[in-house]
Amino acid sequence: MTEHTHSEAEYDAITDAAAHWCMRLHANDCTEQERQAFAQWRDAHPLHAFEYEAMLEIWDVAGDLPSPAPVVTMVRAKPQTPWRTMGIAAAVCALALPLAAFSGWHLGWLPNSYQHFESTDHVRTVTLNDGSQVELNLGSELTYSNYKDQRQVTLKKGEAFFSVSHDTRHPFIVKAAEGRIRVTGTQFNVWMYEDQVKVNLIEGSVLVSSNDDLPDDGLRLGPAMQASYRRGDFTPRISDTYDNDSSLAWRQGKLVLDDLALTDALPLINRYLDKPLMVADNSTGSIHIGGIYNIKEINGLVKSLPRVLPVYLTRNANGNLVVNAIPQKTPKS
Known part of the structure; x- marks a missing residue:
């Protein structure tokens, strides 16, 4: 049986349909009937699902569009569609409309290049379109978008070490959780686990903000300084990096636990596990662990815990x- 080869017009129609469904499924008034119709369309051909996934990536990038100046209108009618929704929809449509994409670039709304990178079971070094180098730790994912007025990375999960190409007129911004790191050219590391973020500066300077909605550019870090924050923090916590800091040991394939309480060690360990390891209570969390481990063998570390600590594992x-924690026996009087 000969497989059907799609014509250019058929490909364009599938792309248009994928853009339509991407916008409808993100709309507040999308009905259950529409969702069922989308599912039938998506399952009708593998190319439909492929094109829709591509549209979701464009939607994700467009969600980071910079805010335009507000438009004042005297018309009082039904509530207007939010500018961000319109901007995202424009980005999705632009995939099939080169002129719209060209205009969007000059307005600073759309990137002229987009890259997506993931690392699974090995440390990976990638080159962004601006020439910057990024090392990705295991299980990490990020996207890069080049806008007219800025270069933007979104760290979706994991950890990355950045060597940023210098460009004072085209700042480099890393978004992690709800915060951002703004630079022009430098070397720094960003670690993220769930809602926790830590930034270690190696060279140059960066501005760190824990809340992307705040108007200022954040707090400045110099070399041998670090910042940490959780999602929802108003400002990041700034501190000096201690002499034997092991934050970058992952670049040599190592996880260094320097006599840490289990409560503090688990976020570092869990970065490499499919299901997070947990502690039963505060008493267990206060037990300390140390050592140097291979980041590819963290499952072995977990299994060995009962042999090196006074603990046992349950599920x-x-x-x-x-x-x-193994209960301590009370000595007989």
Whole structure:
């Protein structure tokens, strides 16, 4: 049986349909009937699902569009569609409309290049379109978009070490959780796990903000300084990097735990696990662990915990391994 080869017109029609469904499914008034119709369209051909996934990436990039100046209108009618929704929709449509994409670039609304990178079971070094180098730790993912007035990276998960090409007129911005790191050219590391972020500066300077909605550019870091924040923090916490800091040991394939309480060690360990390891209680979390481990063998570290610490492992209802302290025997009087 000969496989059907799509014509250019058929490909364009599939792209248009994918853009339509991407916008409808993100609309507040999308109905259940529309969702069912979309599912039928998506499942009708593998190319439909492929094109829709591509549209979702464009939608994700467009969600970071810079805010335009507000438009004042005297018309009082039904509530207007938010500018961000319109901007995202324009970005999705622009995939099939070169003129719209060209105008969007000059307005600073759309990137003229987009890259997506993931690392799974090995440390990966990638080159961004601006010439910057990025090392990705295991299980990390980021996107790069080049706008007219800025270069923008979104760290979706994991950890990355950046060597940024210098360009004072075209700042380099890394978004992580709800915060951002703004630079022009430097070397720094960004670690993210769930809602926690830590930035270590190696060379140059960066501005770190824990809240992307705040108007200022954040707090400045110099070499041998670090900033940390959680999602929702108003400002990041700034501190000096201590002499034996091991934050970059992952670049040599190592995880260094320097006599840390389990509560502090678990976010570092869990970065490499499919299901996060948990502690049963505060008493267990206060037990300390140390050592140097291969980042590809963290599952082995977990299994070895009962041999090196006074703990045993159980599994909770969600399938997570749980570390439990062995009860201390009370001496007989």
